[in-house]
Amino acid sequence: MKLYEKFADDIQRLIRQGVYRHGDRLPSIRQASQHHRLSVTTVLHAYVLLESRGWVESRPQSGYFVSLERHGGAGRAGELQPSTPLALSSSVDVSRLVLSTLRAIGTDDAVALGSPYPDPALFPFEKLNRYAYAAGRDRSPWNVTNALPPGDPRLVRQIVRRHLENGMPVDPGEVIVTVGATEAINLCLQAVARPGDTIAVESPTFYAMLHAIERMGMKAIEVATHPEHGIDVAALAAIMQSQPVAACMVMPNFQNPLGFQMPEERKRELVALSARAGMPIIENGVYNELYFGGTHPDTLKSYDRDGLVLHCASFSKSLTAAYRIGWALPGRYRDQVEKLKFLNTLATPLIPQLAIAEFLERGGYEHHLRRLRRAYAQQAQLMRAAVSRSFPEGTRLSSPAGGYVLWIELPPQVDAMRLYRLALDQGITIGPGYMFSISDSYRNFIRLNFSSPWSERIAQAVAAVGRLAAGG
């Protein structure tokens, strides 16, 4: 760990322990540098890191202040601990339960705190619909030949431009447009591993990763994961010493459900491990555009020199989930992934590709994203504060650095599945923890979605779940 990371962690602990409270001004950079015998650059770097993690905020001419966001208002809810899963590979069979849970989210008029999807309220769906209509008036998108892999050249150009603006140069020839990131992840996994192979995942892990493993009849092994630093690279290396690991699937930025942003140094370490072992990494970057810090996070792929990182992304979390347009940047596996795309679904529908390309070409995307990031960062604060106020003693919270989900550890006696059913009876859905693991590790965890504009209805739903969790 770098010196500035260590110093940032120290400050973070002080905030957690209540030494610094919401609104407190941190020592000035000069003061801190003198007190702790650190260079001015190190302190500055640590403060910037803390800001990117949402712990502090800078105010022009005034310095750095402890922000409400991570502090969580009432402050009753604590911070999560790193996970320590048993390093046993196991076959995967979680999809049936996940599907039935997701279905319940869509039924009736439930308050959809359990939804994995962004609330379309903040999305420019009317504009996209108009662009789709305009694209569909032309006859050529109805000619399926144009929709064959790799994807529409206009959309590919916009995807490449977007990656470039976000600091990651990409060869246009590498992009394969897919039916959502789901298909991208599936094809990438199929390109790098065989049925029966073992795939390393975070713990907790996004269930879509487990689904991809289940679909191919592969095995998963869960790796210890830090709630702020991400997958434990040393733990992964140790597992790879003891057994063959065909690939690793991670979400380094704003992981679902933990919400962390892996520090740059950890990303470099993970990519270095992959290069040493010749082990491909499937990087799920679907939340990358939804950062709360000042800048776009870096990616594993940007450190990859061997074509071993297969980057998967989509517009589903940041622009429109309905169109199911994703893409893969499969590195050295590009040709296999293109072939598998063709075999899997033949073509990705062209009209949605053209509507999204049109939206991006007109330059509205960054403006939309700025609004979305601001809203999500604020809603994260409000959701954390609401949970802190109403959930039982012993509850611990994630500190999402981006995205729109909060991960909550309930006191050990709370069964999240029972809580899920009780909440559903009251017209509220929550995401039960079992979906995020092949083991029983998260039976007292839940995931809450904060993508909807904050409202009294949501506040009351959170309070109601808190009361149910407290057994009241």
Added chain:
Amino acid sequence: MKLYEKFADDIQRLIRQGVYRHGDRLPSIRQASQHHRLSVTTVLHAYVLLESRGWVESRPQSGYFVSLERHGGAGRAGELQPSTPLALSSSVDVSRLVLSTLRAIGTDDAVALGSPYPDPALFPFEKLNRYAYAAGRDRSPWNVTNALPPGDPRLVRQIVRRHLENGMPVDPGEVIVTVGATEAINLCLQAVARPGDTIAVESPTFYAMLHAIERMGMKAIEVATHPEHGIDVAALAAIMQSQPVAACMVMPNFQNPLGFQMPEERKRELVALSARAGMPIIENGVYNELYFGGTHPDTLKSYDRDGLVLHCASFSKSLTAAYRIGWALPGRYRDQVEKLKFLNTLATPLIPQLAIAEFLERGGYEHHLRRLRRAYAQQAQLMRAAVSRSFPEGTRLSSPAGGYVLWIELPPQVDAMRLYRLALDQGITIGPGYMFSISDSYRNFIRLNFSSPWSERIAQAVAAVGRLAAGG
């Protein structure tokens, strides 16, 4: 073979031999019954069968007449012979060549005789586009939860209604909406067989079937197939005696590329074999709506009492290819297919589902199909006549009973790949035969698409391909 089938084949041979010519009136039913010592019912049954195959047409109050359609105008081109593939199972790797061939079809302004897709000119794409726009103005389709498998209830209702109108009652709970028939076929195959298993297919077979086998790392075995009766059930049974066959994939109606409609009796035999052996059949029914005879063809599934027939279909050949909306009726494998759908692409986009449901609810589908069938039947005649006029001596033609492709056997010295490249140089694409087999059996075969409204440009393109094939 039934008596009426034998009699129909006799008449067919007489037409082929020029004994009966285009426009000739066949003997009346009473006459034929007396001459051939057959019951009136048998003769009537044979004439109806010949009509469904497109050889004759009935004129009210006048009797049955030899139609131009099968007669093929100039009559120089002969009829195809049954295939006799070597019964060796083999791994499959055709997709790369197929993808590059299909791509060439879409480039520039080629005359797309090689296209597998229907020309959208005859499709109501403007109406669908308006319905999609209207559906997208409502916020609910933008909520992805509603798009989870099995599919939108409005669309499912219309699919079930349509099957019912076509004589096949279906349980609404069985329908799984997919991304085109491609995904349906993939999921059905994955539900019934494992990597390494052997799958029986027709010879020639539609390459999408081979792709599904390739995607799963399975093996294919080609079964002798009659150009008018379809897969040879006895030959399939013999193969199943000699080696395990995990499943069979067939297209019993208007097979791509042969265009046959399996006689009812053959369908029953095939389903009976499947039931005896407990072997699932994947039935590709994508062309079912495009019959040239008077009535919708029956399906394997309608004879299935054991849930062993997995029926796959789509709107891509009959309404819109651009939306990529298909479905599976997976019989006893319904739950596995639904789960695999969820794992494979999560959700099928809702807006296209709603647009198609709207179109069907308004009752415009049957009218559109009648127009389409009439056009395709006529274009089949024109294409057959054009080929007969300009292709070299020794050319043999399929007699499509539905669909929109013609299968052509060229004299043995013609290499279809060379012909493909020569035609491409002249801005014409054709479908080379190698795409339809894992063996080298069809190197002198091509497939031509007749879905475009007939024009001088198409006529000239067919003539040009004929000249190239003749080596001129």
